[in-house]
Amino acid sequence: MSVWIKLAKAGAISCLAMVAVGTSAQQETRAPVPADRQGQIDASRSHTPNGGRPEIRTADDMKRLAGYTAPGAQAYASLAAEASAGMWPVTLYYRCKNTPGGTAIHAKAPQPIEVFDGVYSIGDDANNIWAIDTADGIILIDTLSSEADARGTIIANMVRMGLDPKRIRYILITHNHLDHFGGAAYLKSLSNARIGMAQADWEAQVTRGNLPLKGPNDFFLTDGQIITLGDRSVTVVLTPGHTPGTASLLFPVTDKGKPYMASLFGGQGSPNDLQSLMTFRQSLNHFADYTDRMQADVVLSNHTVGDDGLSRVAKLALRRDGEPNPYVVGREGVVRYDALWRACLSADIDQITRTTK
Ligand SMILES: [Zn+2]
Numbered sequence: 001m002s003v004w005i006k007l008a009k010a011g012a013i014s015c016l017a018m019v020a021v022g023t024s025a026q027q028e029t030r031a032p033v034p035a036d037r038q039g040q041i042d043a044s045r046s047h048t049p050n051g052g053r054p055e056i057r058t059a060d061d062m063k064r065l066a067g068y069t070a071p072g073a074q075a076y077a078s079l080a081a082e083a084s085a086g087m088w089p090v091t092l093y094y095r096c097k098n099t100p101g102g103t104a105i106h107a108k109a110p111q112p113i114e115v116f117d118g119v120y121s122i123g124d125d126a127n128n129i130w131a132i133d134t135a136d137g138i139i140l141i142d143t144l145s146s147e148a149d150a151r152g153t154i155i156a157n158m159v160r161m162g163l164d165p166k167r168i169r170y171i172l173i174t175h176n177h178l179d180h181f182g183g184a185a186y187l188k189s190l191s192n193a194r195i196g197m198a199q200a201d202w203e204a205q206v207t208r209g210n211l212p213l214k215g216p217n218d219f220f221l222t223d224g225q226i227i228t229l230g231d232r233s234v235t236v237v238l239t240p241g242h243t244p245g246t247a248s249l250l251f252p253v254t255d256k257g258k259p260y261m262a263s264l265f266g267g268q269g270s271p272n273d274l275q276s277l278m279t280f281r282q283s284l285n286h287f288a289d290y291t292d293r294m295q296a297d298v299v300l301s302n303h304t305v306g307d308d309g310l311s312r313v314a315k316l317a318l319r320r321d322g323e324p325n326p327y328v329v330g331r332e333g334v335v336r337y338d339a340l341w342r343a344c345l346s347a348d349i350d351q352i353t354r355t356t357k
Contacts, residue, residue, distance in 0.1 A: 049314040051107030051125070053305065055089035056081060056096070066097045066347075070354035073347040080343035087329065087336050090308040091301075094268070096344030110304070110313040112157035115327055116253035116260070121313060122157035127179050128302055128309050129154055130264070131161075132251065134230025137169030140193070141249065141264070142302050143183035145209070150183030155190075168193040169229055172221065172236075174266030174302050175243040176201035178209040185212040196221045198238055201245025221247040237290050241280025242267020248287050250294050255325045262327075263287075263296035263334060265341075268303045270348050277352065281345045288338050296334045298327050 056062050059081040068074045077096050084092045107125040115121050123129035123144070130141040143150055155165050168191035173181045176197065184195055195212055199220040202211060212218075223238040234251040246267035253262045265287060271277055290296075301307035307327070315326040329337070 049107065049110070049310040050090055050304075050308075051310070053090055053107070054093045056084070056092040057086045057089045062092075062096070065093065068347055068351050070351045072350035073354065076343045076347035076350055080340040080347065083336050083339035083343055085336060087333055088308065088340060090305055090311070091337070092340055092344070094305045095270075095341055096347055107304075107310055109153070110310055111317060112161050113313050113316055114161065115300075115313075115316060116255050116262070116298075116325070117257070119253050119262075120158075120161050120163065121309065122154055122161065122163075123304070123309075124149070124153050125310065126304060128300070128304055128307065129157075130300065130302075131158060131163055131168075132229075132232055132234070133163060134232045136230035137167045138163060139170045139172065139227070139229055139232065139234060140168050140187065141172050142174055142180045143171060143187055145179045145182035147183060147186035150186050154183060154187065166191050170227060171195045172227070172234070172247070172249065173197040173201075174248070174264075175246040176204055176206050176211060177243065178206070180302065181211060182209050188212065188215075192217075194218055196227070196236075196247075198222070198245030198247045200240065201243050201247075204244060221245075235290065235294070237287055239266060239280075239283035239287050241271060241276055241283045242269060246283070248283075250290055250296060253298060255328065260298045260328055261294050261296045262298040262300050263291045263294075264300040264302065265306070266302060268301070268306050270345065274349065274352050274356075277345055277349045281342060281349065284338060284342050284345065291334055291338065295331065297330050299329055299334060299337050300327065 054065060056065055059078045062077050062081040066077050068077050080092065080096045109125050110121065112120060112122045118133040120131040121128055122131055127142065127144055129144065132139040144153055158165050168187060171184050171187055171193045173184060173195065187193065188195055195218040202214060202220065221236045223236065225236040227234045227236065232251065234249050237248045237250065239246050239248045248266040249264045251262050253260050271280060299307050301309065304310045312326040
């Protein structure tokens, strides 16, 4: 059994990290994170869009900031830093530090913005919410924690972007943590949209909030499924690990008409137990089959630490004609992202195995 710890702000539950509060004798789990390692802010970075979230750019940073003590875990963590090669500094800190509580950072909410043609980022400082506009309506990815969040952030930002919330046709929920599903029932009541979530997550018991009831038009997300609306399509890849029914997504995008392939992994924080960590690592392999085959060259995330979204939104807002889109990381960026994540999970697996021996 585990609980979500209160992280980013009062009343909000982040799903970036979790701590074990009760463990079975058979299950290998992490030790709780000491309070002084939760949410350390790098004061030298407090002026940045990330609000002082620490960064790992090099293997030295990793040694200084990560909490791994097992030799194998340290080796994996060093590999992760090499794989990142400075391309994913904020993400790397959160992936690979053996400190599952370290996210208590206040940052200024990002402005809503059109990231690709008809693809909007409309979330808050912790959670990215994505709206994909089509001629036949809108696909929304995730819903924040509550009706209040949906009204105050999602709908307010849609209106600022000229998007009509009544045009939402699909609400895709990446996984069954409150900060992703909490606003779904309200948004559905406004728009009569169809909700999609993986069966394993929809039928699970959740510790926070109430999952939306599955209505006759709602549906389970399944592996390899393609959801189409207007001239858009979204490919679903089931990637258990963060939760049993985490769903990841790929979809083509264009930037001023130029085509790219976006990938969005549906779960972020490392789980606490060995089996889930190993499942998670297998899911990264499965997802890589898709990102390679579909030649993904854009990384989006459902959390701002997952795609360094706060920095990218700030950069995008200042983008001038002819400058590159900061969300386009190329094949190299996608490959490095996948490699660092796999190495970080391997570090977690090694650490937990070593610790519990
Ligand atoms: Zn979560």
